[in-house]
Amino acid sequence: MPIPPILDVFVVWHPDDEGGVKRFRELQDHFHSSAFSGLVGGAVEVYARSEAWSTDGAPRPFGIRTPLADELPAAQFNAIVPVLSKEMARAAASGGWKQFIAEIGALADLPGVGVFSLPSAGVDLQSGALSVALGPFQVLPQDVVENPKMLGRELDQAIAQKIRSEDDQAARITVFVSHSKHRSLSEDDEAPAIYSLVRERIAESRLAEFFDAHDIQVGDRWVEELEQNASEHALLIVRTDRYAERPWTQREVKAAKTAEVPVVTMYAIRSGEQQGSFLMDHVPTVVCDLDNRIPGIEAALDALVTEALKSTLWNAQRSYLKADGFDWLPARSPEPTTIASWLTTHKAEHPDDQHIWIMHPDPPLGQAERDVLIQMVELAGYSDDVNIYTPRTFAARGGEVK
Template identity: 55%
Template sequence: MPIPPILDVFVVWHPDDAIGAERFAELHEHFHSPAFSGLAGGAVEVYARSDPWEDGGPPRPLGIATPLGEGLPTAQFNAIVPIIDTNLLRAAAEAAKPWNTYLREIAELNQRAGVGVYPVVAKGLQWGTSTVSQILGGIQTLPADVNADAGLFGRELAQAITQQIQHEANLPARLTVFVSHTKHRSSEEASRSGPAMFERVRDHIQRSHLSAFFDAQDIQPGGDWERTLEDAAGSSALLMIRTDVYAAREWTQREVHAAKHSGMPVVCMYALTAGEERGSFLMDHVPSVVCDLADPDQGVALALNRLVDEALKNTLWHAQTSYLSEDGFDWLPAQSPEPTTITPWLASHQETQPDDKHLWVIHPDPPLGPAEREVLLQLCAVAGYDVDVDILTPRTFAARGGALRT
């Protein structure tokens, strides 16, 4: 299954600007985190462009406009992150200087489909009258705060890349967060829902570049919640504020069920005080973050960071499925299958392909555990598929030689 790279991130900086190496290390760690490790092959890679390719010159070419060599295909999506600091301003000050030419080529690439340029300016740097500003100043920079917060840096870039891909696919450009939370029926329930967690999450989102969707405010009376979630799944993600009474509420169960059914990324933020009387199988099987109710800001930020990463992972997985589907898979969900998602898919598959006798499913790594897999196979058997069912991940598929066997 040779799959070309889906996303390449190029961090570009002058070798004498120390912050460039710091920002590169942060992005390298971010895009090699568990959030992206489940994609097929080398789906996401981060490259440094700093040291001169030739004596006294700029770094190695990016290989986007012209491939670097045979067998080195250009990624489907490319993110270029110039780190702008004092030495880069000096090196590109004159039109004849190699760094000036290099940056102009980057600015030209920003006009190409599948390419986004996301400059980062050193904190406090006055660059508005510089030559670099004339070259890159028309491109929106990432917030200056990313220089002091690696998590925010990863989130802002991941969101910008996601939105660029969505825009090119004619989807709503701004990433929307659906916030799923409980409403208080009594003062006792309010005390078990944490210290105004909903308001704290809302404040964080309003200070970000995310668009927020709060059900109580934004769904019109008589609106169809399931259809709203389904229609927005391609450009949205759902955040659960899981307080003590959250899992038992009918409406929050419906919200999470609809999000999972539509393929929307879901992240759970645990904000428990005394604990739950009972959980819900609908709420699990998603990434989770623990929020310290005594100091919730860090937990909220981590939850939003992970939610944006999940949105980008979903976007990249769907890009990969255009290649994986050629291998003959029947279902390629962006999240690992579970009873909540496999049962409606089985019903739909039986209706559209009643003669299919062998199910081939692939989902992002890691693989399901033996007990989880057994439950899904039992459900498949109930649906009439009791012999030939293969549930794979990119790694287990590659271990089998990268080809389906019948």
């Protein structure tokens, strides 16, 4: 079935503001990156609202309250990002721009709409036309204006929090930081030190409004908590030299993957690994330079915020994809760890099911990976009709399960 857009991002700026088009291109690059490209086509789009559309100088309407055309339905979630400038402030005092800015404020009262203003230097949100229409809404920090990565992270966080709050989910996500608790000669006790630095970086940023970082202690009942409410959790793996061989870290990763929570691995390996573990793969990874840790930690946190938003958007698409008859719609590509657990549950709950249809975000699995999973499914007793799709491979087959 056709899937409506899930998230539309509208970047609004005055035509005389040179910085506005830069912010638009930065957000285009961010939301068109590989992190979001794996969702069902058209899931996330970024639109510009700047040039005059009517004789009064106002930009084109958003199409949120009233669709622009029958074939252009409004997205399920809409993020409006006004790039505030002195030029916009002057234009908003009268005429078409005044009405356009007022409409942004009115749209914010609708479900599924968030307004996230981005102020330029010297813009006063305490008085004037912009303060009346946009003052009550969330303002992104000004220091992200010249930092595209931070701009992407701040907006990802703001959108995810908005969607989660409307879905009656907790605004904050508990980030379990999984690390090796006992030192080896090569690690020199680096994992606990990195964990402490992760907490410091979260506490010193606006991520504290989104992430609640917790160390996983041996004996904790965090697995039960994670399984009961997976949507409120994420896992950051600090992978040092001995991490992959520790029994408890393997259990932590397995539990997180089975519960389908966002997972990001930060490589902090100094000497190397003897064996590694197949449990640790199939997740986004970031490299942390142990002699300069902060950039790697920041990159890992960026990736975790993006994974949280991506997971939220995929969950929104699931309700439409289920109508096509898919049995499983995991937020990450399936792997032996996750498919074994899912097959056990599925076989118990649907003993008479004759097919296995799976869809996961792009990119598709490699042929060798797919062959292993198909073999596992067949060993579980399903051999007549087994298909593993991504949105692109599904579309290439005409949008029908065959």
